[in-house]
Amino acid sequence: MDIERKKFYITTPIYYVNDKPHIGHAYTTIAADVLARLHRSLGEDVFFLTGTDEHGAKIAASAEKAGKSPQEFVDEISAKYSLTWDQLGIAPDKFIRTTDPEHLDAVKVFLEKLKASGKLYEGEYEGLYCIGHEAFIKESELVNGLCPEHKTKPELVKEQNWFFKLSDYQKILAEKIEDDDILIRPQTRKNEVLSFIRQGLEDIAISRPNVKWGIPLPWDDKQTVYVWVEALFNYCSAIGYVSDPEQFQKYWPADLHMVGKEIIKFHCIIWPALLLAIKEELPKAIFANGFFTINGEKISKTIGNVIDPTDWAAKYGADAVRYFVLREVPFGQDGDVSEDKLKARYNGDLANGLGNLFSRTTNMIEKYLDGDVESLQKSPKDLNDAWEAFNSLNFSEGLARIWEEIAWANQLIDRAKPWDLAKTDLEKVKELLVNLASLLYDIAQKLSPIMPEASNKIRQVLESGDIKKPEPLFAKID
RNA sequence: CGCGGGGUAGAGAAAUGGCAUCUCGCAAGGCUCAUAACCUUGAGAUUGGCGGUUCGAAUCCGCCCCCCGCAACCA
Secondary structure, X not given: OOOOOOEEEEEEEEEEOXXXXXXXXXXXXXXXXHHHHHHHHOOOEEEEEEEEEOOXXXXXXXXXXXXXXXXXXXXXXXXXXXXXXXXXXXXXXEEEEOOOHHHHHHHHHXXXXXXXXXXXXXXXXXXXXXXXXXXXXXXXXXXXXXOOOOOOOOEEEEEEEEEEOHHHHHHHHHHHHHOOOOEEEOHHHHHHHHHHHHOOOOOEEOEEOOOOOOOEEOOEEEEEEOHXXXXXXXXHHOOOOOOOHHHHHHHXXXXXXXXXXXXXXXXXXXXXXXXXXXXXXXXXXXXXXXXXXXXOEEOOOOOOOOOOHHHHHHHHOHHHHHHHHHHHOOOOOOEEEOHHHHHHHHHHHHHHHHHHHHHHHHHHHHHHHOOOOOOOOOOOOOHHHHHHHHHOOOHHHHHHHHHXXXXXXXHHHHHHOHHHHHHHOHHHXXXXXXXHHHHHHHHHHHHOXXXXXXXXXXXXXXXXXXXXXXXXXXXXXX
16 A cells, blocks of 8 residues: 555635636636646545635625625625536535635634734735725826726725735745745746845735725734735635644645736745745645637626636537647647637547547447457556646647647558458458557547546447447537 | 737747748548548748848847736735
């Protein structure tokens, strides 16, 4: 028995529930699910966490607008996230909500520790506050006295806050990031974070006096903790920081935080600093994926130009959506998506490529060999090349490799002409089809983290012992 | 002089000093096992612009133009 079984703790951001999930949320979460499945296949003890971030003034405002209590509102949206992941074949080990009692308890302990660290102090902050941003904005950013993004007039707010001495951590953070103690990828994001740190870190306010929908400071019930500070701590509370210390010890620190590139500063600067303050270990790696545009336009919750990933999943299937987002754009870079592009990938790569190869192969096995491939080679020949690419988060490259094999197989069939050979040399046909079946089995295994459904179908048919041509894996869509 | 990313056939990408490559689309041909699929061939690029280094530049250097993020408390 392997008592030193390697653990792998992977997280997504917890998503802010002021609106339902869009394709950008799905992107990060699909990638994390793929990695979780991959590491599980490699025999590791995986914990895959996602969830929802449910506090803050913006949510309270959205709830009011919807005529609901904040709790009703967040229950509803959080459920939409959970359901969306389900429909995309995403299977987290845990779905944390920041309104869970477990999280509330853990945050209280966390805040007490922060206070005890001596890194908190009281101060005053004055500025222009935009409710849409749920943030202070600079006067220089205003257009005609209005927030350019939300077209609303910010309020002048003077606040008494608790501050965190982020400035104390400038040097140590720069060192740890420089040395890859905290590995930040892609490289450009690391450079960005480092140059930001070198410009100098200022202390941050970690409490809000006017935000009712939040977790009160244990020592000052007139203030609630700043949502980001509390939200980041989900990575600890979800694995039992207070409720199950044994499990926490087992999985912490996180092996990989998957994030969108817009929140790297929170994850690469504030989060490690907070952990240093309470003397917990730091996450090992943080990977920031890029942004999607949709038909060249920025996705924006506030503007409302969103794609509901469940619409795509309903039409093309979860596997296709998973394949598409990971294949279409090199992971880490920005990219453009649209239903036309999805359709092109679906019909071209999945239906005509993998699906048709599977159809013609199984059909010939049924027709020429009576469904019998007794010596199907099931042990993986070379999982490594594709899986190494996936493991280094080069999903599109790994997939391109696999599709090269599909193209190669199609060429092989054309050159060997089994329909002619069947009249003269059945042994040769058998040899060819056994090879093709083995190759398909191999491909299915490689694809299993990305397209679990299709992968299972292929393997089930090939393993059945009496192979018949099945229904198309991916029926063409016009 | 705020920080960062980018500009290569109609579209999306690859090539980090040596014949500009791949996918989709387009055109022609082939095949018949297959989901109107698959295979072969072809057309299509002065690599954003100007200058420099070099035997040789998409690639290295300088200047310029254009696009996109971020710019501190916005998931």
